[in-house]
Amino acid sequence: MNKACIVNGLTKSYGALKALDHITFEINQGEIFGLIGPNGSGKTTTLRILATLLRPDTGEAKIFDCDIIKQASEVRKLISYLPEEAGAYRNLTGLDYLRFVADLYSTNSEEQTNFLERAVNFANLGERIKDKVKTYSKGMTRKLLLARALMTNPKLAILDEPTVGLDVLNSLEIRKIIKQFVKEGGTVLLSSHNMLEVEFLSDRVTLLKEGKVVETGKVTELKEKYHARNLEEIFFGVAQ
Amino acid sequence: MRNILILVKKEIKELLTTALLVPIVVMVIFFAFIGRMMTREYKKSTIPKSIIVADFDQSATSNDIIDILRQQNLIIIPSTGSIDFLLSQAQQSKTNIILILPESLEQKYKSLQSPEIAMYTLINSLSPFSDIGVAQVKSAINLVNESLGVRIIRQYSKDAPITTIKRPIIVTDYVKLRNQTFPANPIQIKNTIRVQNVFIPVILLMVIIYISQMIASAIGQEKENKTLETLLTFPISRLQILVGKMFGAGIVAVLLSLVFLLGIKFYMTPMSQTNVSGTSAIKTMVSMGPTQTTLYVVLAISLFLAIVCAASLSTLLSIFATDARQAQLLITPINILVIFPYFITILLDINSLSIILKIILYIIPFTYPFIMSQALFFNQLPIIVGGFAYMIIFAVVITAIASKVFSSDLILTAKLKIRR
Numbered sequence: 001m002n003k004a005c006i007v008n009g010l011t012k013s014y015g016a017l018k019a020l021d022h023i024t025f026e027i028n029q030g031e032i033f034g035l036i037g038p039n040g041s042g043k044t045t046t047l048r049i050l051a052t053l054l055r056p057d058t059g060e061a062k063i064f065d066c067d068i069i070k071q072a073s074e075v076r077k078l079i080s081y082l083p084e085e086a087g088a089y090r091n092l093t094g095l096d097y098l099r100f101v102a103d104l105y106s107t108n109s110e111e112q113t114n115f116l117e118r119a120v121n122f123a124n125l126g127e128r129i130k131d132k133v134k135t136y137s138k139g140m141t142r143k144l145l146l147a148r149a150l151m152t153n154p155k156l157a158i159l160d161e162p163t164v165g166l167d168v169l170n171s172l173e174i175r176k177i178i179k180q181f182v183k184e185g186g187t188v189l190l191s192s193h194n195m196l197e198v199e200f201l202s203d204r205v206t207l208l209k210e211g212k213v214v215e216t217g218k219v220t221e222l223k224e225k226y227h228a229r230n231l232e233e234i235f236f237g238v239a240q
Numbered sequence: 241m242r243n244i245l246i247l248v249k250k251e252i253k254e255l256l257t258t259a260l261l262v263p264i265v266v267m268v269i270f271f272a273f274i275g276r277m278m279t280r281e282y283k284k285s286t287i288p289k290s291i292i293v294a295d296f297d298q299s300a301t302s303n304d305i306i307d308i309l310r311q312q313n314l315i316i317i318p319s320t321g322s323i324d325f326l327l328s329q330a331q332q333s334k335t336n337i338i339l340i341l342p343e344s345l346e347q348k349y350k351s352l353q354s355p356e357i358a359m360y361t362l363i364n365s366l367s368p369f370s371d372i373g374v375a376q377v378k379s380a381i382n383l384v385n386e387s388l389g390v391r392i393i394r395q396y397s398k399d400a401p402i403t404t405i406k407r408p409i410i411v412t413d414y415v416k417l418r419n420q421t422f423p424a425n426p427i428q429i430k431n432t433i434r435v436q437n438v439f440i441p442v443i444l445l446m447v448i449i450y451i452s453q454m455i456a457s458a459i460g461q462e463k464e465n466k467t468l469e470t471l472l473t474f475p476i477s478r479l480q481i482l483v484g485k486m487f488g489a490g491i492v493a494v495l496l497s498l499v500f501l502l503g504i505k506f507y508m509t510p511m512s513q514t515n516v517s518g519t520s521a522i523k524t525m526v527s528m529g530p531t532q533t534t535l536y537v538v539l540a541i542s543l544f545l546a547i548v549c550a551a552s553l554s555t556l557l558s559i560f561a562t563d564a565r566q567a568q569l570l571i572t573p574i575n576i577l578v579i580f581p582y583f584i585t586i587l588l589d590i591n592s593l594s595i596i597l598k599i600i601l602y603i604i605p606f607t608y609p610f611i612m613s614q615a616l617f618f619n620q621l622p623i624i625v626g627g628f629a630y631m632i633i634f635a636v637v638i639t640a641i642a643s644k645v646f647s648s649d650l651i652l653t654a655k656l657k658i659r660r
Contacts (some may be wrong), residue, residue, distance in 0.1 A: 075474045080473075
């Protein structure tokens with residue numbers, strides 16, 4: 001199976017704090033891969049390194065065979081990143097924001113129109129898409145940002161806590177969009193401390209604890225291995 | 241009452257933040273420094289001035305005139321020779337004023353013919369303090385006239401015309417500017433040049449401060465609104481992001497400054513029209529100065545380079561901010577770097593400053609736009625070319641550093657450190 005992402009021995013420290021300690025995992029093309037762990041376990045740092053925002057101290061990572069350090073600009077063309085606390089430009093309308101991103105990614109007007117239509121469909125904000133972002137609720141902003149992340153049809157979408165702080169209905173809608181994106185051939189790497197959500201969405205998961213990988217595998221296999229009913233119980237077992 | 245006190249206490253705690261206090265303290269130190277500089281310059285300007293006096297009459301009257309000048313705290317450098325020689329001697333000895341007492345001065349004075357004394361002023365500074373020497377000589381000459389007028393009544397003719405008694409000698413002013421000498425009042429000439437250049441420092445000050453604030457806001461808001469992290473993962477280089485921000489902010493800053501300039505121009509037009517009422521001397525002076533095109537080209541280049549310098553510096557500083565408010569605080573040093581040369585160049589003559597202060601001023605890239613028009617007027621080519629070269633190097637080096645920092649983890653780790 002083709003690999004969308006190969007992570008090998010990544011280490012990252014912030015001063016005395018070791019955020020990542022030789023983490024290794026692989027993501028298959030066309031799957032939803034979940035990165036789970038409690039706050040401060042290194043999820044965001046891992047995603048930021050893969051999104052070319054941070055440089056690892058040691059180790060290497062490749063996305064569709066492109067090295068994240070040596071070929072950072074190539075990697076940026078393949079990925080799309082949704083940070084946990086992302087925002088959009090408050091004085092632009094939702095549509096203007098999407099157009100701004102479409103302009104940056106497209107090479108011609110036809111492609112730009114396609115990106116824009118796709119984003120408007122994903123966001124599903126109706127007429128509110130023409131309102132300024134500063135008037136949006138948290139859920140609306142998150143949907144706009146997810147639409148932005150998926151509009152350019154990236155080969156790998158990196159989503160950090162995609163449903164954080166959202167109510168049940170908005171969370172369901174966002175999960176639906178992610179599933180649809182994968183159905184259309186995309187690959188997703190997502191992180192969450194909400195293990196039930198990851199269990200629902202992901203094909204395979206990696207459990208992180210204090211910057212180390214403690215387990216990787218299919219959710220069903222892990223459940224059997226740890227005789228657990230859900231990921232939370234697995235994580236509890238592993239952490240012990 | 242107790243509740244109000246509790247609320248007031250809370251308000252003071254909220255308002256008196258480091259972000260508020262640091263710029264105020266810095267400004268107080270800055271103004272104290274400027275005040276000290278001004279006092280020093282004033283003291284310098286009040287020490288006895290040297291003037292060259294060429295006495296071609298060598299009479300008792302000419303000696304009396306020289307004595308009165310001496311009594312007025314002027315140091316007399318006696319000389320003789322052609323006017324060209326005297327001018328070059330003045331240039332070498334850094335003396336700005338030459339008085340020529342002509343042959344037959346005494347004879348004309350005694351026969352009530354009001355002899356003419358020529359006063360040559362070399363203009364090589366527009367500082368207000370440089371006017372003090374001229375004013376001192378003029379006031380001494382008034383005393384000379386007073387004394388000689390009294391003597392006319394007492395010794396020569398009680399029936400002399402009142403105009404001759406009031407002004408027994410006439411002073412004709414000449415000015416040497418940009419290697420040309422022509423009859424003109426030096427103070428009037430300086431005022432004309434000052435009025436012509438009045439807008440330049442104001443627009444420079446506004447543009448540079450505006451652009452720093454725009455960039456700081458732009459980067460600070462990107463961080464505060466959590467848009468920067470996403471922007472950095474788009475398929476565009478970090479340098480492109482920086483250049484985009486710098487130019488975007490630059491255009492807005494220039495537009496805002498132009499609007500303000502227009503307002504100031506409407507306000508200042510009546511005053512400038514009054515001052516530039518054209519005597520032939522002033523017309524001569526204006527025609528001698530740099531052409532309008534040269535002036536605008538040099539100023540446009542220096543303004544553009546100053547904008548790039550301000551943009552690169554504020555970008556570099558704003559990178560370390562976590563939000564827009566902190567970014568505004570971080571660019572306070574830029575405001576000081578702009579206001580400092582602004583005040584110094586408006587109030588003092590840069591050439592008369594101490595070597596350390598001169599070095600400090602020349603290190604600040606924002607000094608050059610303020611001194612460009614004066615340098616152009618006095619044909620100081622090394623300052624113009626050197627200034628351009630220095631500003632280009634400064635902007636390139638700072639942009640390169642900013643780009644390097646922007647491409648590194650630092651852009652995010654400042655925030656990370658706080659979060660973790």
